Amino acid sequence: MSKIAIIGGGIIGVATAYELAKLGEEVILFEKNYFGSGSTFRCATGIRAQFTDEANIKLMKYSLERWEKLEEELESDINFRQTGYLFLATSEREVEAFKANIKLQNRFGVPTRLIDIEEAKEIAPILNTEPFLAGAWNPKDGKANPFKTLFAYLGKARELGVDAREHTEVVGLKREGKEITAVKFRSNGKVESIKVDAVLNAANAWAPLINEMAGLSRDLVPITAYKHQLVKTEPLERGQAEPLVCPPGWNDAYIIQDGEDGGIICGAGIEHKAKSLDDVEPTYDFLRGVLRYAVKIAPPLRYAHVVRQWAGFYAKTPDKNPAIGKLLENFYISAGFSGHGFMMAPAVAQAMAELIAKGRTRVPLDLEWYDPCRFERGELRSSAFQIG
Numbered sequence: 001m002s003k004i005a006i007i008g009g010g011i012i013g014v015a016t017a018y019e020l021a022k023l024g025e026e027v028i029l030f031e032k033n034y035f036g037s038g039s040t041f042r043c044a045t046g047i048r049a050q051f052t053d054e055a056n057i058k059l060m061k062y063s064l065e066r067w068e069k070l071e072e073e074l075e076s077d078i079n080f081r082q083t084g085y086l087f088l089a090t091s092e093r094e095v096e097a098f099k100a101n102i103k104l105q106n107r108f109g110v111p112t113r114l115i116d117i118e119e120a121k122e123i124a125p126i127l128n129t130e131p132f133l134a135g136a137w138n139p140k141d142g143k144a145n146p147f148k149t150l151f152a153y154l155g156k157a158r159e160l161g162v163d164a165r166e167h168t169e170v171v172g173l174k175r176e177g178k179e180i181t182a183v184k185f186r187s188n189g190k191v192e193s194i195k196v197d198a199v200l201n202a203a204n205a206w207a208p209l210i211n212e213m214a215g216l217s218r219d220l221v222p223i224t225a226y227k228h229q230l231v232k233t234e235p236l237e238r239g240q241a242e243p244l245v246c247p248p249g250w251n252d253a254y255i256i257q258d259g260e261d262g263g264i265i266c267g268a269g270i271e272h273k274a275k276s277l278d279d280v281e282p283t284y285d286f287l288r289g290v291l292r293y294a295v296k297i298a299p300p301l302r303y304a305h306v307v308r309q310w311a312g313f314y315a316k317t318p319d320k321n322p323a324i325g326k327l328l329e330n331f332y333i334s335a336g337f338s339g340h341g342f343m344m345a346p347a348v349a350q351a352m353a354e355l356i357a358k359g360r361t362r363v364p365l366d367l368e369w370y371d372p373c374r375f376e377r378g379e380l381r382s383s384a385f386q387i388g
């Protein structure tokens with residue numbers, strides 16, 4: 001049994017801790033703030049296999065299969081619901097692009113189909129049918145509660161012996177040759193050090209700082225924090241917009257009915273680079289911009305009160321695909337998930353745990369595609385379709 005340190009207590013770090021413990025490894029998990037306080041508790045709850053490239057489609061098809069069994073496995077209610085994703089086309093060109101995507105998704109077993117607007121209206125009664133020509137609909141996509149999911153993983157991880165510490169910040173890594181041999185951390189103002197056999201950098205937006213602690217360049221894995229925001233309305237009658245509904249041609253704007261309280265969560269690709277890694281202040285520009293789109297998608301939202309607005313980070317690599325793999329002999333990274341880390345967590349956590357513990361994985365995760373060193377070689381993948 002080796003001692004594995006995980007840095008970052010978001011969904012990726014916590015789920016990987018659980019998967020490693022399942023494989024019999026000793027795990028110590030560090031979170032500098034509280035668990036979920038990074039991007040995870042700010043996410044829009046969406047889970048989809050409707051991607052536009054083979055690697056992400058295969059990974060998400062597998063992840064969805066894990067999501068389907070997660071409540072049973074973790075013995076907790078995580079409110080996972082397969083309420084679908086509905087993408088809407090606003091031009092003939094987009095309809096053609098949808099058809100090509102659907103063909104690719106179908107090839108890998110994702111049952112997306114092209115639907116007309118009458119059917120779209122039945123699926124999401126709140127929808128304004130006028131501007132849209134057709135929809136791409138996968139009823140197997142869905143949503144889950146990020147708070148419940150993280151705590152379900154965390155509870156099980158602790159049951160399996162994971163030493164999960166919050167308010168404990170990693171402040172240094174000891175490197176000897178190509179290995180990290182110790183982790184230095186601060187808790188309650190006291191700095192301590194422990195010996196480790198392997199380290200996983202799951203710090204997402206903060207990952208470049210952890211790489212630097214390992215003696216690597218910050219730019220080796222260029223992850224940049226972009227401020228992303230959401231607003232949520234008061235609860236509406238259930239069933240109005242259960243799937244995530246998104247016309248990608250409208251700046252990736254989307255709405256989705258919260259699986260818990262029925263409020264409508266509204267998002268859009270109105271983003272800018274975060275000024276710092278503390279820059280999570282919501283902005284009025286976003287509020288105004290996103291509501292314009294939301295009301296165009298679903299006119300009754302004009303009358304709904306906004307009860308909450310918040311901001312978090314899309315931690316983005318240049319091609320919006322995450323960086324997953326090995327950086328040194330025993331130093332791994334699983335970070336830079338843009339708008340997809342929540343949905344990918346069950347598959348990526350399993351894959352990373354198997355890689356660390358066994359050196360290989362049976363998860364259909366294309367290691368070359370997500371290779372964290374691809375940027376250094378000047379390789380960029382086709383850009384992953386970004387929204388949640």
Ligand SMILES: Cc1cc2nc3c(=O)[nH]c(=O)nc-3n(C[C@H](O)[C@H](O)[C@H](O)COP(=O)(O)OP(=O)(O)OC[C@H]3O[C@@H](n4cnc5c(N)ncnc54)[C@H](O)[C@@H]3O)c2cc1C
Pocket residue numbers: 007008009010011012013030031032033034035036037038039040041042043044045046047168169170171202203204205206228229230311312313314334335336337338339340341342343344387388
């Ligand atoms: C508005 C918004 C909407 C989104 N919608 C969706 C969606 O619908 N579906 C989806 O799949 N994804 C969505 N995402 C993206 C998703 O939230 C992230 O990809 C995912 O949560 C990333 O998880 P993570 O564990 O990698 O990172 P995080 O949750 O950010 O966790 C990283 C953790 O590392 C900790 N840390 C950093 N430095 C240190 C250190 N030195 N020592 C110890 N701990 C440290 C941080 O405090 C943080 O908690 C959305 C994101 C936002 C902001």
